[in-house]
Structures are given as C-alpha cells and as structure tokens.
Amino acid sequence: MNIEVCFSPQSYSLFHKEGAVVVVIDIFRASSAITTAFFHGVSKMIPVATLEEAAKYKAEGFLVAAERNAEIVKGFDLGNSPFGYMSAKVKGKTIAITTSNGTMAINEARNASKVVIGSFLNFDVMVEFLKKEKKDVLFLCSGWKNKFNLEDTLYAGAVAESLIYKYGFTTSCDSTIAAVELYNLSKHDMYGFLGTSSHRNRLAKLDLERDIRYCLTPNQCPVIPILEGKFLVKHL
Amino acid sequence: MNIEVCFSPQSYSLFHKEGAVVVVIDIFRASSAITTAFFHGVSKMIPVATLEEAAKYKAEGFLVAAERNAEIVKGFDLGNSPFGYMSAKVKGKTIAITTSNGTMAINEARNASKVVIGSFLNFDVMVEFLKKEKKDVLFLCSGWKNKFNLEDTLYAGAVAESLIYKYGFTTSCDSTIAAVELYNLSKHDMYGFLGTSSHRNRLAKLDLERDIRYCLTPNQCPVIPILEGKFLVKHL
Numbered sequence: 001m002n003i004e005v006c007f008s009p010q011s012y013s014l015f016h017k018e019g020a021v022v023v024v025i026d027i028f029r030a031s032s033a034i035t036t037a038f039f040h041g042v043s044k045m046i047p048v049a050t051l052e053e054a055a056k057y058k059a060e061g062f063l064v065a066a067e068r069n070a071e072i073v074k075g076f077d078l079g080n081s082p083f084g085y086m087s088a089k090v091k092g093k094t095i096a097i098t099t100s101n102g103t104m105a106i107n108e109a110r111n112a113s114k115v116v117i118g119s120f121l122n123f124d125v126m127v128e129f130l131k132k133e134k135k136d137v138l139f140l141c142s143g144w145k146n147k148f149n150l151e152d153t154l155y156a157g158a159v160a161e162s163l164i165y166k167y168g169f170t171t172s173c174d175s176t177i178a179a180v181e182l183y184n185l186s187k188h189d190m191y192g193f194l195g196t197s198s199h200r201n202r203l204a205k206l207d208l209e210r211d212i213r214y215c216l217t218p219n220q221c222p223v224i225p226i227l228e229g230k231f232l233v234k235h236l
Numbered sequence: 237m238n239i240e241v242c243f244s245p246q247s248y249s250l251f252h253k254e255g256a257v258v259v260v261i262d263i264f265r266a267s268s269a270i271t272t273a274f275f276h277g278v279s280k281m282i283p284v285a286t287l288e289e290a291a292k293y294k295a296e297g298f299l300v301a302a303e304r305n306a307e308i309v310k311g312f313d314l315g316n317s318p319f320g321y322m323s324a325k326v327k328g329k330t331i332a333i334t335t336s337n338g339t340m341a342i343n344e345a346r347n348a349s350k351v352v353i354g355s356f357l358n359f360d361v362m363v364e365f366l367k368k369e370k371k372d373v374l375f376l377c378s379g380w381k382n383k384f385n386l387e388d389t390l391y392a393g394a395v396a397e398s399l400i401y402k403y404g405f406t407t408s409c410d411s412t413i414a415a416v417e418l419y420n421l422s423k424h425d426m427y428g429f430l431g432t433s434s435h436r437n438r439l440a441k442l443d444l445e446r447d448i449r450y451c452l453t454p455n456q457c458p459v460i461p462i463l464e465g466k467f468l469v470k471h472l
Binding site: 010 | 382418434
C-alpha cells in the first residue's frame with residue numbers, strides 16, 4: 001500500500017500505476033464543489049474537458065456548470081462555487097461540469113482502475129475509504145494551469161499522513177514527504193498558511209472569502225464521489 | 237525581480253519567460269559535479285542530452301562524462317561524482333557530459349537568455365550574482381526522471397529566501413513558497429531532513445555517503461558555471 005503524490009495533471013503519465021486508487025484534488029474549488037453537490041443530492045455529474053463539450057450538454061437540456069479563471073462562463077448555469085450546489089434546483093439532477101483545472105485532472109486519470117474526488121469536506125470518509133481499499137494510492141493535484149499549488153498539496157499531505165501513521169501505508173516518494181511536511185507546518189492555521197498563496201489571493205480578489213473558508217473546513221460533506229464510466233456518482 | 241520555481245524539466249515551457257535568469261539545479265549530483273569541475277580548473281563543458289551524442293565526443297578524443305542511474309556508463313571517463321573532477325587530469329580540459337537528469341534540464345532551458353548552474357557548493361556567489369543581475373529568476377529543478385525531488389527544492393528555497401528577505405525580490409508562486417518553507421524546516425539538519433528522501437537513499441545504497449555530505453556543504457567552490465552557446469564556461 002504505497003502512496004505517491006503527483007503535483008500536476010501534466011505529469012500524470014509518470015505516476016500511472018495499474019490497480020492504484022487515484023484521488024483527484026482541486027480544493028479551490030472543483031473537488032469541493034463536486035463533494036458538496038453529491039452531499040446535497042445531485043444524482044450524477046459528467047466531467048468534461050472543454051467548453052464545446054459542455055455546450056453540447058447544455059443544448060441537450062442538461063444543467064451545466066462551466067468555470068474558467070474562477071468565474072462562471074456566460075451562458076451556463078453554475079460555476080465551481082460549492083454554494084451553487086446547495087440549492088433545491090440541483091437535487092436529483094445530472095450536471096455536466098467543466099472547470100479550469102479539476103475536470104482536466106479527472107480526464108487525465110480516466111484510465112485508472114478507480115478514481116475518487118477528494119476535498120477537506122469529505123476528509124474522514126476518504127481516509128476510511130482508502131484504508132478499506134488496501135491499494136496503492138495516487139493523489140493527483142489539479143494545480144493551476146498545470147503548475148503546482150499549495151492547497152491541493154496540503155490536502156494530499158493530510159490524507160497521506162493519516163494513512164501512513166495510522167494505517168501502515170508507506171511512501172518512498174519525495175513529493176509525498178514534501179506534502180506531509182507542508183501539511184504539518186500548516187495544520188494549526190491552514191487559512192493563515194495559505195495567506196500568500198496564489199489561488200487564495202486570486203479568489204480573495206473576486207470576493208470569495210466565504211468559499212475559501214468553507215473549502216478548508218473538514219467533514220462538512222461525508223460522501224465519496226467516484227468515477228463510473230463517464231459519470232461521477234456517489235459511492236455507496 | 238520575480239522568482240519562480242519549476243519542479244520538473246517537463247514543466248519548463250510553462251515557466252519560460254523572456255529575460256529571466258534560469259538556475260539549473262541537480263544537487264545529487266550533476267550541478268554539484270559541474271561546479272566542482274570549474275573550481276578545479278576544467279576549461280569548458282559541453283552538456284549533451286543523449287549517450288549517442290556523448291559517444292560522438294568520445295570518438296573525437298574529448299574527455300566524456302556519462303552517468304545513468306547514478307553510475308558511470310561503461311566506456312566513458314567520468315560520472316557525476318564531484319570527486320571525479322578534483323584530479324589534475326581534468327585541468328584545462330573540455331569535457332562533454334550527459335547525466336540522467338541535470339543535462340536534460342540544461343537542455344530544456346537552452347533558449348533562456350541566461351542559464352547558470354546552481355549548487356550548495358557555490359551558494360553565496362550565486363546569491364551575489366543573482367542580486368547583481370536584477371532580473372527575474374527561475375529555479376529549474378532537475379528532479380528525478382521528471383518527478384519532483386527534495387534536495388533540488390531545498391536549494392531553490394534557500395537561494396529564494398536570501399533573495400526575497402535580503403534583496404527585495406518577490407514571488408507570487410506557490411512552488412517558491414513551498415520551497416522556502418521546506419528549506420526553513422530543513423536548514424538546521426539538511427542531511428537528516430533528507431534521510432527518507434528517495435535520491436539520498438538511492439545514493440546511500442551505492443555507498444556514496446561521502447558524495448551526499450559534500451554536495452550539501454555550502455561554499456566549497458565559489459564559481460558560477462554559465463551557458464554560452466553549447467558550452468558551459470566559468471563566469472568571470
């Protein structure tokens with residue numbers, strides 16, 4: 001039960017391993033929004049890579065979420081703010097979703113044997129899920145336009161630390177060591193630690209402080225979104 | 237004077253910026269070997285990407301260094317142990333060199349306006365050089381087979397910290413923030429901090445503890461190797 005952390009979707013092919021569970025992470029905000037959506041009763045989600053694909057689903061009558069550069073793309077129903085997924089209008093629906101980074105990462109990992117969506121919102125159930133799977137785990141950080149980001153790394157480090165110190169998982173991977181060290185540095189004040197980080201500042205400029213605080217609050221939505229074919233569904 | 241850190245040669249194109257100085261880092265051991273070579277009187281080095289190119293230089297009568305998986309490739313004169321470059325036989329010579337990671341990184345950065353080779357061995361002179369350049373700086377970590385590694389990151393963080401806190405450089409780059417944090421965690425015992433890292437263990441298995449300790453010792457070789465066309469030379 002080995003753990004690796006991949007800091008960018010661009011590097012996924014270097015880490016792909018038969019049989020590993022891939023945890024896709026986009027804390028600000030796609031993986032937090034997806035976790036929230038399933039907790040609030042969304043039935044299925046269809047992650048798509050491009051706005052063109054998203055527009056096709058829109059034309060077919062689906063609810064469609066489309067975000068670029070942290071804002072809702074004009075003409076679509078939702079963005080990637082988790083708060084958009086707490087309303088009655090999403091309950092029981094199938095929603096297509098495309099975002100700047102998160103859905104691209106899901107797409108990269110599409111051929112993994114199991115792909116789940118991780119966020120602080122489903123922290124404890126994710127640790128429990130991975131512990132029961134007893135498989136190698138790859139944390140795939142979505143980053144920002146293929147660059148490293150801090151918040152995805154902190155989450156990977158947090159889950160990795162639990163798996164290693166409580167449940168006997170191992171690692172010989174420098175990015176996992178770095179993620180765990182950074183998590184330990186940040187854990188008593190993650191919001192403060194991310195104070196100078198690029199994406200927290202990008203969102204703060206858009207007046208999204210409430211989103212940031214919510215996305216960093218553990219265990220608000222104890223559900224595991226899992227990829228089945230082209231659909232994300234709630235793992236039972 | 238902005239700082240960025242790129243964790244893998246694979247991601248270089250995301251970071252390329254007109255006018256920036258690129259510091260190529262491969263602490264274990266290519267950038268440490270190259271710094272050592274110039275300090276001990278090597279005249280020029282020719283970094284080449286493949287063993288085929290290296291073999292051509294060998295056929296032409298050059299001294300040739302070729303390392304793969306931390307060992308000297310059969311039929312070549314040197315590897316990337318810094319101790320190989322302290323002998324009289326290299327003095328005044330031009331040496332072609334190919335290594336697993338470092339020369340690949342140099343190759344990626346070839347079109348940057350300025351490329352220098354960084355290691356702990358030339359730490360203070362590197363800080364001084366970058367301060368005088370007054371340009372944007374990109375630290376390009378060679379990593380291990382395009383994956384993140386800790387030792388290159390610690391060096392990037394160490395130099396970045398000096399530039400930011402002493403000389404007014406800035407960053408808005410998450411990988412720079414992470415590198416500086418990791419450096420600060422490690423600085424009182426870098427050898428110990430790297431105890432579980434992948435490459436330190438790889439070298440330890442090959443009985444290269446002496447190399448590891450040497451490569452982590454600052455300011456043994458106060459020279460700056462710089463790329464001029466296809467040659468590395470000593471910056472005057």
